[in-house]
Amino acid sequence: MPAIAIIGGQWGDEGKGKIVDFLAEKASMVVRYSGGNNAGHTVINQYGQFGLHLIPSGIFNPGVTCVIGNGVVVDPAVLIKELDLLHGRGVDTSHLVVSNRAHLIMPYHILLDGLEEEAKGRAALGTTKMGVGPAFVDKMARLGIRVGDLLDKAAFRSRLSHVLPHKNALITLVHGKPAVSLEEIFDAYCKYGERLAPHIADTDVLLEKTLGSGKLVLLEGAQGTLLDIDFGTYPYVTSGSAVVGGACTGFGISPRRIQHIIAVFKCYPTRVGGGPMPTEIKDDIGSLIRERGHEYGTTTGRARRCGWFDAVAARYTVRVNGLTDAAITRLDIFDTLETIKISTAYTVDGKRLENFPASIDVLQRCQPVYEELPGWRTPTHDIRRFEDLPPPAQAYVRRIEQLIACPVSLASVGPRREQTIWLNAIV
Numbered sequence: 001m002p003a004i005a006i007i008g009g010q011w012g013d014e015g016k017g018k019i020v021d022f023l024a025e026k027a028s029m030v031v032r033y034s035g036g037n038n039a040g041h042t043v044i045n046q047y048g049q050f051g052l053h054l055i056p057s058g059i060f061n062p063g064v065t066c067v068i069g070n071g072v073v074v075d076p077a078v079l080i081k082e083l084d085l086l087h088g089r090g091v092d093t094s095h096l097v098v099s100n101r102a103h104l105i106m107p108y109h110i111l112l113d114g115l116e117e118e119a120k121g122r123a124a125l126g127t128t129k130m131g132v133g134p135a136f137v138d139k140m141a142r143l144g145i146r147v148g149d150l151l152d153k154a155a156f157r158s159r160l161s162h163v164l165p166h167k168n169a170l171i172t173l174v175h176g177k178p179a180v181s182l183e184e185i186f187d188a189y190c191k192y193g194e195r196l197a198p199h200i201a202d203t204d205v206l207l208e209k210t211l212g213s214g215k216l217v218l219l220e221g222a223q224g225t226l227l228d229i230d231f232g233t234y235p236y237v238t239s240g241s242a243v244v245g246g247a248c249t250g251f252g253i254s255p256r257r258i259q260h261i262i263a264v265f266k267c268y269p270t271r272v273g274g275g276p277m278p279t280e281i282k283d284d285i286g287s288l289i290r291e292r293g294h295e296y297g298t299t300t301g302r303a304r305r306c307g308w309f310d311a312v313a314a315r316y317t318v319r320v321n322g323l324t325d326a327a328i329t330r331l332d333i334f335d336t337l338e339t340i341k342i343s344t345a346y347t348v349d350g351k352r353l354e355n356f357p358a359s360i361d362v363l364q365r366c367q368p369v370y371e372e373l374p375g376w377r378t379p380t381h382d383i384r385r386f387e388d389l390p391p392p393a394q395a396y397v398r399r400i401e402q403l404i405a406c407p408v409s410l411a412s413v414g415p416r417r418e419q420t421i422w423l424n425a426i427v
């Protein structure tokens with residue numbers, strides 16, 4: 001069986017973790033291919049509720065190999081904490097594999113993330129301050145240290161000795177802070193290396209074997225298309241590739257192997273941190289949705305900005321990823337609303353705009369053109385078939401499908417695995 005990619009259709013936090021957890025029952029491999037522990041996936045299942053940051057959501061399914069691909073930047077301290085947490089709650093983690101090519105988040109990356117945000121003042125991006133951006137910078141600057149380097153202490157020491165003077169120059173000369181210590185970092189990271197060694201491997205061979213034996217591989221995106229380094233609302237983006245193309249470079253899978261590309265869209269997009277969001281709801285309905293949906297960051301606890309479904313942005317997501325399917329999550333959050341808006345186009349400087357602009361200066365001036373649909377005012381969380389949803393809820397989903405020109409194959413009416421409805425089963 002080929003691969004299925006599950007990516008974020010908006011600014012992250014769309015419920016990808018839940019959809020991956022649902023599909024993982026049929027998969028034999030689940031792979032994270034981008035981002036770092038800036039991501040937060042909430043999964044609720046028989047083991048309880050979990051906020052995962054690095055480990056793929058497939059970890060709960062025994063027999064599923066979970067891979068942290070080379071495109072992820074890994075904070076080993078966070079990874080070990082997550083392994084301990086899962087272990088402590090009875091979840092087997094022996095089937096986790098970390099690519100030896102994945103780059104490490106080092107203590108100076110976390111420090112620099114905070115210092116750089118501070119230095120930007122009012123222009124700060126609102127990063128998660130987990131060191132993700134600075135780790136990607138070093139990867140591209142050829143100053144990165146990779147997970148595999150931890151397995152050879154002498155080589156690791158030499159690499160660290162080469163890199164650290166550059167970093168300490170930045171910390172001391174640009175930011176006026178004390179230098180970080182090579183010995184402290186070396187000792188801590190050697191310990192992390194010893195602990196993670198059983199999980200570290202070359203993942204290309206593993207992938208070839210899995211695909212060769214006809215088994216299903218799930219590619220789990222992090223963040224969302226509108227936060228992608230190339231296609232997102234630059235510079236208010238993350239530093240990794242959240243689009244499906246990121247799976248090819250972030251795991252080494254050929255695009256020819258990816259049969260389904262599913263983007264997960266929340267029926268109301270959310271955004272944390274700065275940057276434009278044309279359909280942001282600034283009145284009481286926005287607060288109502290935030291409270292009903294518990295829209296506070298899994299990673300930072302920050303309140304998420306909530307908006308109406310933006311079909312202009314969603315059409316863009318469909319195009320840049322070549323989506324085959326969409327999943328619409330959190331329909332149940334709209335159960336009490338009298339009417340629901342969808343943005344079908346924008347107006348900017350007196351002109352109608354159908355396509356998502358590249359410039360945030362233009363996007364900031366865009367006014368949504370809304371269409372208003374009736375709400376359903378009926379609880380939906382116990383419904384398990386699309387045809388049993390209240391007719392206005394069905395009409396809402398079908399209208400989205402029409403506006404974005406992509407089949408909606410899945411809908412979700414609650415956080416639990418079983419609260420997922422197939423419209424067109426693809427596995």
Ligand code: IMP
Nearest residue numbers: 012038039040126127128237238272273
């Ligand atoms: P960074 O990824 O920590 O550098 O943050 C850059 C931007 O991406 C900030 O606006 C963050 O709030 C946002 N961001 C990063 N990861 C996530 C995520 O998993 N969900 C939602 N927003 C995110």
